[in-house]
Amino acid sequence: MRIGVPKEIAPNERRVALTPDVVGRLTKGGFEIFLERGAGSAAFFPDEAYTKAGASVGDRGSVLGHAEIILQVQAPNPESLTQIPEGTALVAFFQPGADLLRQLAQRRLTAFSLVLLPRITRAQPMDVLSSQATVAGYKAVLLAASAAGRVFPMLVTAAGTLSAARVLVLGAGVAGLQAIATARRLGAIVSAFDVRPAVKEQVQSLGATFLEMAIEEHAETAGGYAKELSEEAHKKELVFLAGAAKDADIVITTAAIPGKKAPILLTAGAVQGMKPGSVIVDLAAETGGNCELTQPGSEIVRNGVAILGPLNLPSTVPLHASQMYAKNVAAFLGHIVQDGKLRLDFEDQIIRDTCVTHAGEVRKS
Amino acid sequence: MRIGVPKEIAPNERRVALTPDVVGRLTKGGFEIFLERGAGSAAFFPDEAYTKAGASVGDRGSVLGHAEIILQVQAPNPESLTQIPEGTALVAFFQPGADLLRQLAQRRLTAFSLVLLPRITRAQPMDVLSSQATVAGYKAVLLAASAAGRVFPMLVTAAGTLSAARVLVLGAGVAGLQAIATARRLGAIVSAFDVRPAVKEQVQSLGATFLEMAIEEHAETAGGYAKELSEEAHKKELVFLAGAAKDADIVITTAAIPGKKAPILLTAGAVQGMKPGSVIVDLAAETGGNCELTQPGSEIVRNGVAILGPLNLPSTVPLHASQMYAKNVAAFLGHIVQDGKLRLDFEDQIIRDTCVTHAGEVRKS
Amino acid sequence: MTDFGSMLFVFVLATFIGLGVIRRVSRLLYTPLMSLTNAISAIAVVGSIVVTGADHPLTIRILGAVALFASMTNIVSGFMITDRMLKMFKKQ
Amino acid sequence: MTDFGSMLFVFVLATFIGLGVIRRVSRLLYTPLMSLTNAISAIAVVGSIVVTGADHPLTIRILGAVALFASMTNIVSGFMITDRMLKMFKKQ
Amino acid sequence: MHLIGELSAVLATALFIFALYWMNDPKTARHGVIAGIVGMTVAVVATWIQPEIIHHGWIIGAIALGFVVGVPLSRVPLTAVPQRTALSHAFGGLAAGLVGMAEFFLWKSGSSTVAMTPFRMSALGAEVILGFLTFTGSLMAAGKLQEVKWIPQRPVTYPGQNVVNIGVLLVAVGLGVAVVLNPGAAWAQQAFLAIAALALIFGVLLIVPIGGADMPTVISILNAYAGLSAVAMGFVLDSKLLVTAGALDGSSGLILSIIMCRAMNRSFTNVLFGAFGKAQPAAIKGEQKEWKQESVEGAAQLLEQARNVVIIPGYGMAVAQAQHKVRELYDALTKRGVTVKFAIHPVAGRMPGHMNVLLAEANIPYSALVEMDEINPEMPQTDIALVLGANDVVNPAARYNKGTPIYGMPIIDADKAKTVLAVKRSKNPGFAGIDNELYVGDNTWMLFGDAKAVLSDLVRQFGSGGIH
Amino acid sequence: MHLIGELSAVLATALFIFALYWMNDPKTARHGVIAGIVGMTVAVVATWIQPEIIHHGWIIGAIALGFVVGVPLSRVPLTAVPQRTALSHAFGGLAAGLVGMAEFFLWKSGSSTVAMTPFRMSALGAEVILGFLTFTGSLMAAGKLQEVKWIPQRPVTYPGQNVVNIGVLLVAVGLGVAVVLNPGAAWAQQAFLAIAALALIFGVLLIVPIGGADMPTVISILNAYAGLSAVAMGFVLDSKLLVTAGALDGSSGLILSIIMCRAMNRSFTNVLFGAFGKAQPAAIKGEQKEWKQESVEGAAQLLEQARNVVIIPGYGMAVAQAQHKVRELYDALTKRGVTVKFAIHPVAGRMPGHMNVLLAEANIPYSALVEMDEINPEMPQTDIALVLGANDVVNPAARYNKGTPIYGMPIIDADKAKTVLAVKRSKNPGFAGIDNELYVGDNTWMLFGDAKAVLSDLVRQFGSGGIH
Numbered sequence A, B: 001m002r003i004g005v006p007k008e009i010a011p012n013e014r015r016v017a018l019t020p021d022v023v024g025r026l027t028k029g030g031f032e033i034f035l036e037r038g039a040g041s042a043a044f045f046p047d048e049a050y051t052k053a054g055a056s057v058g059d060r061g062s063v064l065g066h067a068e069i070i071l072q073v074q075a076p077n078p079e080s081l082t083q084i085p086e087g088t089a090l091v092a093f094f095q096p097g098a099d100l101l102r103q104l105a106q107r108r109l110t111a112f113s114l115v116l117l118p119r120i121t122r123a124q125p126m127d128v129l130s131s132q133a134t135v136a137g138y139k140a141v142l143l144a145a146s147a148a149g150r151v152f153p154m155l156v157t158a159a160g161t162l163s164a165a166r167v168l169v170l171g172a173g174v175a176g177l178q179a180i181a182t183a184r185r186l187g188a189i190v191s192a193f194d195v196r197p198a199v200k201e202q203v204q205s206l207g208a209t210f211l212e213m214a215i216e217e218h219a220e221t222a223g224g225y226a227k228e229l230s231e232e233a234h235k236k237e238l239v240f241l242a243g244a245a246k247d248a249d250i251v252i253t254t255a256a257i258p259g260k261k262a263p264i265l266l267t268a269g270a271v272q273g274m275k276p277g278s279v280i281v282d283l284a285a286e287t288g289g290n291c292e293l294t295q296p297g298s299e300i301v302r303n304g305v306a307i308l309g310p311l312n313l314p315s316t317v318p319l320h321a322s323q324m325y326a327k328n329v330a331a332f333l334g335h336i337v338q339d340g341k342l343r344l345d346f347e348d349q350i351i352r353d354t355c356v357t358h359a360g361e362v363r364k365s
Numbered sequence C, D: 001m002t003d004f005g006s007m008l009f010v011f012v013l014a015t016f017i018g019l020g021v022i023r024r025v026s027r028l029l030y031t032p033l034m035s036l037t038n039a040i041s042a043i044a045v046v047g048s049i050v051v052t053g054a055d056h057p058l059t060i061r062i063l064g065a066v067a068l069f070a071s072m073t074n075i076v077s078g079f080m081i082t083d084r085m086l087k088m089f090k091k092q
Numbered sequence E, F: 001m002h003l004i005g006e007l008s009a010v011l012a013t014a015l016f017i018f019a020l021y022w023m024n025d026p027k028t029a030r031h032g033v034i035a036g037i038v039g040m041t042v043a044v045v046a047t048w049i050q051p052e053i054i055h056h057g058w059i060i061g062a063i064a065l066g067f068v069v070g071v072p073l074s075r076v077p078l079t080a081v082p083q084r085t086a087l088s089h090a091f092g093g094l095a096a097g098l099v100g101m102a103e104f105f106l107w108k109s110g111s112s113t114v115a116m117t118p119f120r121m122s123a124l125g126a127e128v129i130l131g132f133l134t135f136t137g138s139l140m141a142a143g144k145l146q147e148v149k150w151i152p153q154r155p156v157t158y159p160g161q162n163v164v165n166i167g168v169l170l171v172a173v174g175l176g177v178a179v180v181l182n183p184g185a186a187w188a189q190q191a192f193l194a195i196a197a198l199a200l201i202f203g204v205l206l207i208v209p210i211g212g213a214d215m216p217t218v219i220s221i222l223n224a225y226a227g228l229s230a231v232a233m234g235f236v237l238d239s240k241l242l243v244t245a246g247a248l249d250g251s252s253g254l255i256l257s258i259i260m261c262r263a264m265n266r267s268f269t270n271v272l273f274g275a276f277g278k279a280q281p282a283a284i285k286g287e288q289k290e291w292k293q294e295s296v297e298g299a300a301q302l303l304e305q306a307r308n309v310v311i312i313p314g315y316g317m318a319v320a321q322a323q324h325k326v327r328e329l330y331d332a333l334t335k336r337g338v339t340v341k342f343a344i345h346p347v348a349g350r351m352p353g354h355m356n357v358l359l360a361e362a363n364i365p366y367s368a369l370v371e372m373d374e375i376n377p378e379m380p381q382t383d384i385a386l387v388l389g390a391n392d393v394v395n396p397a398a399r400y401n402k403g404t405p406i407y408g409m410p411i412i413d414a415d416k417a418k419t420v421l422a423v424k425r426s427k428n429p430g431f432a433g434i435d436n437e438l439y440v441g442d443n444t445w446m447l448f449g450d451a452k453a454v455l456s457d458l459v460r461q462f463g464s465g466g467i468h
Ligand SMILES: NC(=O)c1ccc[n+]([C@@H]2O[C@H](COP(=O)([O-])OP(=O)(O)OC[C@H]3O[C@@H](n4cnc5c(N)ncnc54)[C@H](OP(=O)(O)O)[C@@H]3O)[C@@H](O)[C@H]2O)c1
Pocket: A121, A124, E313, E314, E315, E316, E317, E319, E320, E346, E347, E348, E349, E350, E351, E352, E353, E354, E388, E389, E390, E391, E392, E393, E394, E423, E424, E425, E426, E427, E428, E429, E430, E431, E432, E449, E450, E451, E452
């Protein structure tokens, strides 16, 4: 089967869908890989490494035009879409917006959105959400530490004692847990909060403190995701978190509810109550932000509190993020391709959930 | 005694010479503190905190004009100098360049450069070099980690194993040791090199590997500083380090020889040999850089290797850097002031070494 | 009347036991141990009783009574002071 | 001829020693320990020698010889296999 | 002459004590063997040179035969060591029984120089009973262990078994009492023979209801019996040496069986009189698998004896925050020359890299961490897989059970290791909520408890084992 | 009657053994005392009820007097316990000596039922010599410890001292041999009295050359002598109980003195025959301070008994990479209820925050870390300051010695703690290259060795101490 890997053209996207390492494994597995020239260079994978691994490197037109399956990180832009022949399959990591889906269906592409991958055990090797969230959680702490006016660890020195930074992590999913771990590594005193009850033990298993707030409702879905809170509970949460933020030097927010706008956890008032020099890193910026003041994609300062709303953090760690993405995608390929042909078995939960357009129809919305 | 603390006006300088905390202690000790409005704001110390601690906040002119001792981080610029009355004492952390010294002497200031503080045991509480190098070493690792295309710790995940970053630290003085410790905290595999033999044990005491190269000469002065190497030894070192850099993902260089240009440790050729995606953070940028390609104050990329030459890193952690600076300066004040008067006892090594101009004369060069 | 061999046997075996048991006594307890063994060694009381109480000449019995008094002092003060010291180890 | 009291004494003391010493044997060595004590318990050989070698009726001596053979087998195989097993603990 | 006898007895006793004492430590254990041999030689020679010993040929012959049989018996494969030990006990028991018989008949025939006090006669009875029951009991045990065809390996139980067994013993003891009270009676000789026969029968009955798993405990108890029969012989023959050596042997057997009982969670009294049967049936009835529990002592012993150990950490290690204790265990094991590796499953814990974060915190070198794909081929050669609060990631159901959520997930093949030790707090399932057959595997032993607490205990076991 | 005697002897022996065995553990130690009391009561009663005992009044009187003196003697302040023990030994020795004398004269007067074999006569001699030398020796020791005026506290030595001492002893022994060989001789009685006198003198001579520091060792040895005299009495009186109890006492005294010698770095032979003097002079001569070494066992004991411990880490902890062992020690101590704090000096190590990095790696909670300024006021109330590879930062010279590079540097006041334990590898100085008088302080004890190794040992001591 012919696989095409175009260069990512979205701004600030430095990842690449396949790495030479994975290319090698795929070619051994009978795939032919066509790679756009320079596709991996932003992630530090030179074209030679790909050719050595068995890929053919060519121009964008030929890559998009001749592949049976196109692997990307971001969704193709409208212009690229026109270059892709009808019936081609597309695997990428995109939010399935209505416009985009319509275009994909129009072009009769069989498109798979990895954002929709079910979080079930056997899908773990393909779980792009987890792998990229891991990178994001790690990087968020580095951003916070770089932006902070203080060092994270406690240091007793001849010039006095530097107290350890107090880091508060809101939302302890994959990214949140990784943030906790990274902040602890740097020597910070970490506490965390989440609405899902199972998280408490997980937070403690990383040596951090879990902040307890009595929420009467059951905030976890059967699938292990968080539910939106009732208005009353949410108000209670806001008051509670404003109190917690007061003591924090660093707040990292990662709360998300799948398919919904991110919940607001820090109001402008809560930010007002924080110490000057504190830093908020809002990982939910992409879906609106957990902090009321967050401006996605930029950094603002309010009352001496820096509020960072970084977008696409994983792309800033392109080498490892691509490595994981490529492994995820290869696992996904292995699942949807059988005997050299696309297996469109919609009984299969993974295929059913991720395939958003097929044969000119929008299957999901 | 009247102490004046003007706002730092050098570009990118966010530190402040005194913190409210230290102001409190000094006022209790009989000093009167005059602070320029907003002097601490960049380091997150609001004016109110200073007034609360007993300082008077005023405009620049009155602060410079009425103080008996002026405390600064950077040396005053020529314009400020004209505002300072003759005979005033000045304590700051500056390289004693000939031009500057001339101006200081001209204005008949009694100027102390904390850069020249002897590294003796009893001077440790005033040791600004150490305190600021501590911050720099820590921050250098954060810079490197942020710039790297990879994560530092080893992580075994469903999307494959991310290998730990290999960090090489060149020059293991105060900043280098702190860099080693910080990189180890983040989970990197760290090795280090220095010409002073005593450093080996110190590097190992942080759990890192010391790279051994047989240097025949004794590269340590009686004061515990490094000497310049002979040309031959230096050549040998360059070859050795080029080899070591090949394996590294991150190189942090901190080598310095007091009063001299920083030694070159990484040639353009060595950089060529490094892996794409590697990062060099050159802490010696201020004195020319340890890497041949370093451009002080900016970041360049060569063969996929990012070379960062940050200037004034401590200033990017203004809160803690100022806190330590202020404690150092207060300790120095305690040493040079006795019974409310400047004690110009040139028998005292600390005073002798640091006092660069007095009574219109340049005492050091 | 016991034969010499048995006595020797008993002595050797008891010494082994003594060495084995004492070696394992907690370092914390050496001082009370010393007073305890001190009390136990006053087992010489057995001999004194025989000498004192049997139908012997007066001088002999006086010797015995002094010995008995001495041993008894040991026993009483030895056990009591040991117990007093041990009471101080409530912590554990 | 030893009296009953001494024997009892010896038995009690030896049991104490046995308990004390064995309790401290490394868990690693229980198997060799078992074969070693097995060999030592073949001390019954002493009785067999007397029965076999003294001037007794033939039947008695045959009983003795069988016992002697049995004990001797124990001694030989017991010590030898213990040593063989212990040789395997070179590691430490 | 008498003095030499006494002194050599003291010497031999001391040597025997040292022999056992030196078994404390593998380093000195071989000195122990030498001390034992010297002690035994001293005892034999001292006895032999007594003037009343005249039939030297007989002695030499029997001893030679002993060597002929003993040497090959010491060369059995290590797997057959338990049988050999049992067989040895049988020989020991036989010797004691025979000597007892001989003494009795000697005395009956009037040719004994020994005065037959009631005490001595009681001792004689005890010697014969203990000796012969040890003889047949040990033979049976050896047979069961060797899986001899006509000896049923399975425990054989029937109603009223204990009554029958105790009955047989009581009759023998009763006859003994009768003989002691009427040593001169005409029937005494017959009674004595009957005692011997009953003891022989009792030995068989004692072992019949016992299953293979309990055999080591039984052998250890038989060891104690053999020792006690030597003590009795000592009383008869008026030999303090016999009494001491026998007492050493008896107490050692006792201690070992107590320890073994404890390790198997059995009460000692349950074992003491052959009432072993009771706990057995459940295990035999169905093929239903059982959770087998190991004591911390037992686990420490297993780990010490292993050449290579693979530790498989999971979420439970994280929950217990046991990483520092893991490091102590790692240190203790590597110090003993055991190779220790950590097998890290890609989704162990609850976040990517969860195990890495914790193990790095505890300063476990990266080089000791091995990925799943690398370790799996090595698992069959692994002596011990220590599963530390991991569950789903070692669940063999992932390989074949399509009904489970984890089907298809690659797992760490802990079940292929020679022995598995698994630490968890309860029988509860892990994240995926499914049962794990690994825990009831034949070669799996559970260590129930919080991972940190269990590891503390384990590490302490090593610490204390090393000193004494 | 005889049977009761034998059985009660066995019982009393067993009780004494248990009494000592229970001293293993503070938890059971008081049971030990009860066992001892019961054992003693059994022995006394069994003796008393013998038919030949007829003068009950005498016995009651002597016993009552024993209580009258004994009870107050047990109420001495704890500081006087050593003297009391010594005095007690004196009483024990006296009793043995007197009984020996009595036995001898009884036998001489022909009113003894005991056959005086040479063996028994030797035992009698030993009893008297050991008893009387213990008597005066212990009295002297008690006097020295109590600082009685007319007994010189300082060691008194003179040339040829050892020759004189050994001479006296040899004469006594020689006389003893003569008596054994000619028990019936006319001069035997005088000779026997002379033996007693010489023993009394020897006891005094034995203690004269010994200084206060060695006294505990000496007392322990005297304890052994007292025990041996009881053994000898047992041989004379044909009492196995005396022999066992005496042997227990003798071996305990022996072991304790060996342990004490080891802890003080003295050879045991050096102490055995009163040749203590030799090592002394150096200590007396000048006021020059000495490095005192503590054993790991001793240190563990000290730490266990402390209520609060302050650990002062320095560069040596870092060099040894001992942080994880430090954590183990921290765990072990806090588990025992000891309060542990870490005093972090601003320049400990070789970089700012050096100690923090390492202690955080080992997961020591931040709350346990205390800054210098905060800990210093607490130091005088600190039971133990454990200086762990720190040197300059605890060097009192910084306070007053203007000549040193560290003059004026604030230090952690380790020297003000009640006891200081200092771990380092050698007597080498630290970074500043200057001597540290803290290490030779009166309340300081060195633990030489690599910090990691020393801590491992310490932690193992705790581990093993808890089990047995
Ligand atoms: N790594 C990831 O990124 C990630 C993310 C989400 C989900 N998951 C899932 O999490 C699971 C990970 O597998 P796993 O084997 O590591 O964990 P697991 O299957 O959840 O098993 C953990 C085991 O540890 C035991 N345990 C818990 N606390 C303990 C304590 N204090 N002491 C001793 N044992 C304790 C539990 O048994 P007791 O309760 O009886 O003690 C449990 O059986 C997988 O199913 C994976 O799919 C992983």
